[in-house]
Amino acid sequence: MYSNKHILKISYPIFLSLLAQNIIQVIDTAFLGRVGEVELGASALAGIFYIAVFTLGFGYSMGSQILIGRRNGEKNYHQISDIVVQGLLVLIPAALLLIPVMGYVSDRWLPYMFESKEISAAVNEYLDWRFYGLVFAFTNTMFRAFYIGIAGTKILTYNAIVMALTNVLFDYLLIFGHFGFPEMGIAGAALASVISELVSTLFFIIFALRKVDLVKYGFTKIRIQLSVVKQVLSISVFMMAQYLLSVFVWLLFFVFIEKLG
Template structure:
């Protein structure tokens, strides 16, 4: 069964699951090497871990732009293939490559010119600032891998090949995990480079993963190819990519703005609170990776069948997507409720961190069900060509409601009760996302 027929004819539930499982595994591995970075960095010092938490906001901004552009491209390619327009899909893929290369160049220049200023904006502490600068000067300048890897993976996903997409990410992640201890602590003759070594290991893994993803597309992608000969740039392709991609970029970037804002609030409490939030955020991202894999698998399924006019299959995807997500949410909640101390212990948590971190993880874990529903609704609406639902849902749960509530609760009730801000933001975001996505489904289903 070729990729086109698989998206059109395979029963929706097995189609969604067979596409989602490789994506889930690849995203889990991607999140795992972020966690491994933090585990090794935590062994340097809690100060180094705090620095890694601070720069993660900038790193997440790059991920936001790369993933957002790729999601928009993926949705466009799926619709073009569903409409039986492979030549237009190839043209759009070529345009997407130029967009990724241009974005990489911008971040490289930012890293060369502004690493010191960004580090100074993150913290006033001289030691923290120096560690942030060391990481950013590598991570920004050599960012090409993260953008090209994301691009190559989404071309494979658009034709239903999530296995090779997974393999390319695994290759990069394994390289990163192997190099981390070698470069951070100076093993096998390599000089000890501390937090700079963690950044170098990360970019090397990303570049190797990108090379693998692009190679797989060249030799294994049966439909979509980058074609420079006869290529004609169309602004309409850019508009179509960013109609879905821009809201997704904003949605992803909201996470970066949120971490920056929350870190600023928590620095007024203690640097340990900042380190804890960095740990929580990476653990939460790890939990949400299977959910994101499920949602990303839904985009080509929904987009293809919407483009080919098969509204019944679109509705079937909706009925499969949310109940599956609920199962993941409940499992994640159980882990955080039962094993919070063990999770924090992975990062060499101090007694101070454990004292407020254990109850904090338990409080936040209750909101995972609402967060999962919000995320999956956003992906489903993106498959229908509407990225705004995703953007607004993310803004409500991560920024517009969360940050002011957290600030208010810290000032009035202390850090111990501040985490109830997650309850307020997640419930509001979930209510909006369910309403908006059902409305979009009714309208597009006609």
């Protein structure tokens, strides 16, 4: 029997890692509050829009996490790499496709969603940089799925701390233009978030190369297996839809608030 202490030891890093995107958004909001009201409001709206897109990758990773946990419980460790690799082969191209698509959507459609032209312009300025982080954010969801699935969650705490500190540092440098960095305002907040997600990805990769038994989990053989993708999608597609819908409702709520002034 697992004790409550043992369960908490495994679960609290998971909870912290799930808040990673929200933590980034809170940090951006804290810094942009010193820039102006337009930037503050725009960052909140743009952040929700970004998270809505992010939930697509997150939902897929949840299906992968379920299968990884199952393989780990069955002690079929060598099959875990197939799930992780297929997830990366799906999510990274998906992110690369979403960057121009969502850039087009934000340029063409978002201006009609907002009453204020200043808010609309600031939202677009933020998202023009922020969407580049999807590649790293989607990659990070698969690393989280892997570590949670094998119950190696301690790394998630360290990663969340590194991610948050990186975001604070580059928000300070890029929003206000300190130490020779350009003063970018709301665009600097978006770029800082992208950099923090990149650092998070590098942290996960370095940890895996140094601490994870890659042979045990089958990472010596990398291959394309569409059957694994199909199996993951059969689990995750409904979660993807659920997460997207729940965040989209919040986005509509804040858009209505903005239109009311």
